[in-house]
Amino acid sequence: MSKQKLGYSCRSCNQFFTKWSGICPKCSEWNTLEEDVFIPVEKTRFESHRVSQNKPELIHEIKASEGHRVATNITVVDRLLGGGVVEGSLILIGGDPGIGKSTLMLQLSEAFSLQGKTVLYVSGEESKEQAALRALRLGIKTDKIYLFSETLFAEIKKAIDTIKPQLLIIDSVQIVYKGELSSLPGSVTQVKEIAMEAMHIAKGEKITTFLIGHVTKSGELAGPRVLEHIVDTVLDFEGDREHGYRILRSTKNRFGPTDEIALFQMGSKGLKEVLNPSEAFLKERIKDVAGSVIVPTLEGSSAFLVEVQALVAPTNFSTSSRKSTGLDQNRLSLLLAVLEKRVGYSFQSVDVFVSVAGGMKIVEPAADLGILMAIASSFSKRPVNSETVVIGEVGLTGEIRSVSRIESRLKEAIHMGFKYAVIPKKNSQGLPESITKKLTIFGVELVEEAIGQLLSRKGGTSTIQTKKVDYAGTPQSL
Template structure:
């Protein structure tokens, strides 16, 4: 018997090397090389090995291809349907990642229960919990249906066998890091195991038309563990976000071949499970303190949905050599940039001031349209002048202090009208081409100093 060949594989990026390296040349990560046994394929002289489906594809003109819009499977959870782009697509492979304990298993068990209630056969496979533990979780969530099948298994061969026996409409794998193939020598969760198991599940989803959801662990940096190719292989990538000390959870789509990216669904974690938040703007603003300096409301777009959130700022004289800049829910570099613009273009002496900013409710905002609201919050706290509690502020701020136009202004204004706000400060270039509603006053500004004159009295 010949000696088995081994190789060293980086557990972060999948880089392969014939010898051990302390630092991976692919991703520059230290101590990530793990020894694995190379797989040897049987020699097939003069013969190409096709996939298990035995279907040989041939190139055809695109004009001869007939494509019909398949009906999506409705889950009964409207927020989940929204994030997926209108429902579950048959044959799709969906990856869900999130921090430990954030509620990924709870969400997928509730989705499985809703599908089972609608008489769709669902197979829930847990590689981390026993069948009894899954049953205890189901009892807490009041889940009970004969169409929901539970399996505690980590061997991919037995999982494929169960799928072929039950013929489910939807399969949940919790989690992909616990699943392994017996013919691969590396440990479960390694780059080789995750890549090969996902490829096998993708083949099952595409050939049999089964929607498969796989749960992925995340690293300490917040990215999904395993090779980066994992996110490229799947059809949809969802991140389940939230703070441990907040009851609200955000399901965000960062990749979706069947719908809009950056779409979000908002849930509230309760003892009975996750509950949909139908009007997130009202929830984020319900505890807002009126008449406080440093508080503004902005209409941010999350996918196709406008959401009104509160931005809070606290500016105080520093007691250190270098002033501190801290931000929660906002990019730290954007705060520093806007403070430099305020100091240079509006004459606010902020170089000896500490600044602390926060988006209330644990939401993360990353679009340029929130620039003007951040700047007004900082100026309001610095001058100790409260803003009008009935104002909503929108606009992108340039380095010269100009206020630039933003997208989807009409949807943002409609959301503000729905929640009873009476005035909006928007970029002047956004005023053309549409008529504002009757119940709100819309003011266009072209410079950050002009915006401060309207908002700080």
């Protein structure tokens, strides 16, 4: 074996150095150098899993193919991946501890095995008995799933050669290690080597491979950045463990769309797919309460409705508080500044709390007007009409900017039984009759105009009838 060289690798740019430094000399990132082992490349290192002998060809002479896809028969997962799992692809899935990654992989294993495919589930974090007990609890009964509790990659490789599975799951990539390396499992070198080995196995043997990865405290995938470059698809498994919903989000996909999501509900029998997210997020909603606004949002090709809740309450401290859950804190500060400057609201002596119900996260600016209206509703103690949806991006001068795919958003609102929609004026032009006959559209250009449409203020009356409520949410007659 070639002589190994001790040193340090940057987890950002993957450059190797013999001496440690607080800043990477190549990419200038701080505190990214970690102890590592440099391994000289051997000629026969991946020989057993070489894809084929090939030569350069002209691009128009190559017969392009998307590859054979295998349907998982889990509707939301198939849509997320673009029609199923591509044979021989390498997929990385990450998420917080206890979020349900292993549960999802076991259910996916069952879906493959029911199609007659052999599955090898390598569990480095649980014994075979513990993994079997989990499968029993989930009601998984099949003779095509092999469980293997092992962390040494050489032994895993032997099992792959013996069983010859169509689906390989390694749980997790930070636990498995190569014995010929002196570094600890989970180090930069070990993770890179395991990922490279998995890639050559997936491509060379046409074995669909899932790697389960850990995440850092900030929610990012642990390990070197090169790990995400090696794999074909990166999936993030998100969700609040206090809520029952879990979101599988695609952030990279060489064979399909990105930014798609699959929604699940965690129960005693594992993860259950949610085919109608709007209904799931709105089923516990209380109507005619100040501070509640329904916002149609987009995730990939899907439009669904979420409830944005705001609470504006007097503060008992000299410094007021601004808290948000499920949306960007900086965006909240911006919208509060617009309300103060353009509408005249004062938030100096009040605390402001904003949350997206159900554990969802909103990142698109199309939700700006909905967030702003929820805050204004709570501040003025007047609810927004419960049959109204609000859409629009808010600019710094108080203008309401148009948003993309307005028809998809409005069709989802119609599907869920809503009657009114406050949207940017530019988007209100040229809408088809199939929407305007079922939904009353109010086009607005400024924040003040939107508040006038939805809320009664300064003695005026709103276009859409509202009721006055106190901070506890008790309706009062006007």
